[in-house]
Amino acid sequence: MTPETIDQIFVLSKGWLLGYVLAALQPIGSAILSVVPVLVVFPLLFAITTVLERKGLGRIQNRYGPNRVGPYGIWQPIADGIKSLTKEDIVPRTADQVVHFLAPLLLVLAAFLAYAVLPIGKNMVITNLNAGLLFFFAVGSMVELAVFMAGWSSRSKYSLLGAMRAVAQMISYEVPLVLASIVVIMASGSLSTVDIVNMQATYTGIWPHWFLFTPWGFAGFILFMVAATAESNRAPFDLPEAESELVAGYHTEYSSMKFAMFYMAEYANMITVACVATLLFFGGASSPFGHLIPAFGGPIVQAILPVLWFVFKVFCFLFLYIWVRATLPRFRYDQLMGFGWKFLLPLAMLNIIATSLVLAFRG
Numbered sequence: 001m002t003p004e005t006i007d008q009i010f011v012l013s014k015g016w017l018l019g020y021v022l023a024a025l026q027p028i029g030s031a032i033l034s035v036v037p038v039l040v041v042f043p044l045l046f047a048i049t050t051v052l053e054r055k056g057l058g059r060i061q062n063r064y065g066p067n068r069v070g071p072y073g074i075w076q077p078i079a080d081g082i083k084s085l086t087k088e089d090i091v092p093r094t095a096d097q098v099v100h101f102l103a104p105l106l107l108v109l110a111a112f113l114a115y116a117v118l119p120i121g122k123n124m125v126i127t128n129l130n131a132g133l134l135f136f137f138a139v140g141s142m143v144e145l146a147v148f149m150a151g152w153s154s155r156s157k158y159s160l161l162g163a164m165r166a167v168a169q170m171i172s173y174e175v176p177l178v179l180a181s182i183v184v185i186m187a188s189g190s191l192s193t194v195d196i197v198n199m200q201a202t203y204t205g206i207w208p209h210w211f212l213f214t215p216w217g218f219a220g221f222i223l224f225m226v227a228a229t230a231e232s233n234r235a236p237f238d239l240p241e242a243e244s245e246l247v248a249g250y251h252t253e254y255s256s257m258k259f260a261m262f263y264m265a266e267y268a269n270m271i272t273v274a275c276v277a278t279l280l281f282f283g284g285a286s287s288p289f290g291h292l293i294p295a296f297g298g299p300i301v302q303a304i305l306p307v308l309w310f311v312f313k314v315f316c317f318l319f320l321y322i323w324v325r326a327t328l329p330r331f332r333y334d335q336l337m338g339f340g341w342k343f344l345l346p347l348a349m350l351n352i353i354a355t356s357l358v359l360a361f362r363g
Contacts, residue, residue: 010307011123034126038115046267047077053322060326084260092155092253099153103146104254104261110142111268118275119194121285121306132193133185136276137178140231143269144170147240147250150262154253162249165333166240170231172340177227179348183220183355184211184280193276197284206289212281216355221281223348225320228273230340233266235325239333274317278310285310 014033021029051066051074058065066073091100117132119125129135144167151163188196202209211217230237240249251262278284285306331339 008123010121038112038126042112042115042268042271043264045271046264049267049271049318050077050080052318053325056319056322057326060323081260084257087256089256089258094155095253096153096155099149100253101258103150103153104258104265106149107143107146107265108261108268110139110146111265111272113139113142114272115275117193118272118279119197119284120275120310124285124307125194128192128194131191133181133191133196136193136272137174137181140174143265146265150254151250154250156253159250159252162240162252166233166250169233169237169240169336169340172337173227173230173237173344176223176340176344176348177231179345179352180220180223180227181280182352183216186352186355186359187211187214187217193279197279197286200283201286208283208286208288210281210283210286210288216351216358217281219347219351220355221277223344223351224277224280225317227340227344227348228277229321229324230336232269232273234270234321236328236330237336238325238330239336270318270321271314274314274321275310277317278313282313 014030017033018026018029054076055065055073066076069075069079091097114136116126117129117135119128147166147170148163151159151161151166154160184196185191188199190196190199200208200210207213212221233240251259254262287305287309
């Protein structure tokens with residue numbers, strides 16, 4: 001393994017393992033070796049994020065947070081998982097049993113499908129689609145369907161009204177979310193997440209050419225994060241899951257592991273949005289200091305450093321989510337809808353017009 005290929009240790013390891021598989025079965029083996037790490041790593045990130053959020057909120061609000069299970073409460077996600085698995089699954093007698101069962105599965109499926117087009121390092125992407133970003137937004141639209149299925153199948157007016165409110169909110173903020181991403185597509189000339197990252201992996205000295213450091217990119221990033229926060233049902237836009245007049249929103253009639261799947265899907269969507277923001281505006285797995293830091297350290301450090309940069313950027317976004325939740329009060333529903341349609345949408349369209357003018361004058 002040469003110094004030029006040391007950062008491909010994970011890709012080369014996959015090729016080495018496939019060498020022991022029959023040629024006819026190699027496509028299936030390749031898919032399994034690509035999907036299994038995602039199914040292992042991102043649920044682990046979900047568990048870590050829940051602990052960090054509960055401990056972080058506790059410290060910000062001058063309390064301890066979980067501190068009973070394990071040292072400093074780090075085994076709390078395991079205790080929560082056992083609790084969810086052992087609780088009784090109560091389904092309303094009049095509920096649509098099949099749809100009630102499929103709704104949380106569809107929500108989790110939509111969250112994990114989005115990871116298929118997210119490159120977390122050089123050549124480290126499950127599938128490099130030419131329209132990878134379009135695939136991400138298309139998969140995200142499945143979330144609205146799953147939420148409405150959960151509310152409708154429960155046969156409860158509270159769940160149904162909560163689902164309708166949630167779907168209205170998601171659709172309203174999905175429009176500025178997509179428009180905020182269009183400026184990146186215009187600048188890179190591609191819908192491929194890999195191409196978007198590669199275009200930002202150049203430097204002037206040690207200064208990276210991230211889209212964040214352009215006026216239109218900075219504006220697009222702010223719009224993207226605000227819209228993504230509402231799209232993920234996070235505070236201060238978490239009305240679908242925090243409505244006192246609607247009990248608990250669309251998942252009122254869910255319990256046991258089904259409720260835990262809704263909970264996991266919310267965090268999976270939050271991590272996905274953090275990954276996409278990293279790819280669109282922060283250069284993905286590229287270093288913020290050019291090739292200065294990769295010059296130091298041994299081969300192992302150079303191999304894992306791009307992945308560590310990607311994970312570090314994602315966790316910075318997750319900390320921002322937690323900080324905002326602990327700081328800002330919740331919107332009223334009319335304020336939430338007005339903010340999306342009357343403020344974010346016009347700003348996103350204005351940013352597209354400004355970006356097109358800048359790119360046109362640059363030739």
